[in-house]
């Protein structure tokens with residue numbers, strides 16, 4: 001039985017991004033860009049989508065995130081969109097890399113419920129390795145602006161610094177960004193970085209499984225850049241797959257048919273189409289061309305019938321995304337106390 005109060009939407013307002021992170025399809029699936037709508041959403045379409053969400057009332061005060069695989073501050077209408085979501089009684093969420101010279105004054109004045117900052121370092125070299133094309137000085141200056149405007153407009157926005165943790169950035173940079181977040185009264189949230197999207201993970205796992213058997217061809221390939229990125233991750237997708245298989249061997253039937261991303265979130269792309277889920281990128285992995293054309297239940301049924309979910313579930317990709325982060329060792333490594341700090345220092349010498 002679905003818990004309605006957990007339900008949320010992502011309404012992508014910018015179909016692309018100013019950065020090219022190697023962990024993200026915007027950076028690692030550039031050859032597929034013609035398959036993905038990359039424009040800015042038309043305002044009229046955005047308002048109609050929000051109106052339908054309100055009418056359908058799946059969760060009366062749910063979160064609407066204005067992003068999926070794109071940078072929302074690229075859209076000049078972002079402050080108006082946030083105000084509209086708020087006026088309708090829904091909760092608004094932005095996630096930004098803070099590299100674009102956006103109108104942060106108006107954005108914060110519009111009072112988003114939550115503002116996430118996606119970041120992977122404190123110093124320039126470390127940050128731009130995994131936030132490719134990014135400039136950490138711009139990011140930091142924008143973080144100060146956010147705090148300044150939030151104080152000026154007495155906004156109740158909750159700021160989250162979502163720090164993507166890799167092997168190259170979990171020591172000094174981690175501590176420094178934690179300190180800055182504290183200074184600005186932003187919540188510091190470390191998250192083990194992962195390779196995205198699901199298609200890339202599947203390609204990596206399949207390649208390892210066939211062990212060089214060239215007769216099995218993969219549409220999405222793993223190239224040298226992907227391998228470099230995987231070397232920086234604490235979460236190797238193939239190791240995760242093997243662990244997941246081991247852990248779920250006795251209960252696979254129940255676990256393979258349930259996916260929280262499918263049950264609790266509808267991803268709507270810039271052209272109004274509904275993707276299979278927020279973790280896939282390919283345009284063909286969509287279930288309907290226009291969110292406005294079908295009621296929620298019918299869209300949900302179409303998502304449940306999609307064959308790709310079966311393949312994803314067989315490889316644990318729907319289920320294992322938080323597995324490592326919840327392990328005792330990693331919980332401690334990313335923790336907030338003195339022991340965690342020492343652990344990070346010691347572990348840094350080993351990796």
Ligand code: SF4
Pocket residue numbers: 017018019020021024025026027068069070071097118131
């Ligand atoms: S900033 Fe976000 S959307 Fe942009 S390339 Fe990086 S991970 Fe992808």
Ligand code: SF4
Pocket residue numbers: 198259260261262276277278279280308309310312313317318
């Ligand atoms: S099963 Fe996989 S592809 Fe399907 S909705 Fe869940 S995460 Fe997405």
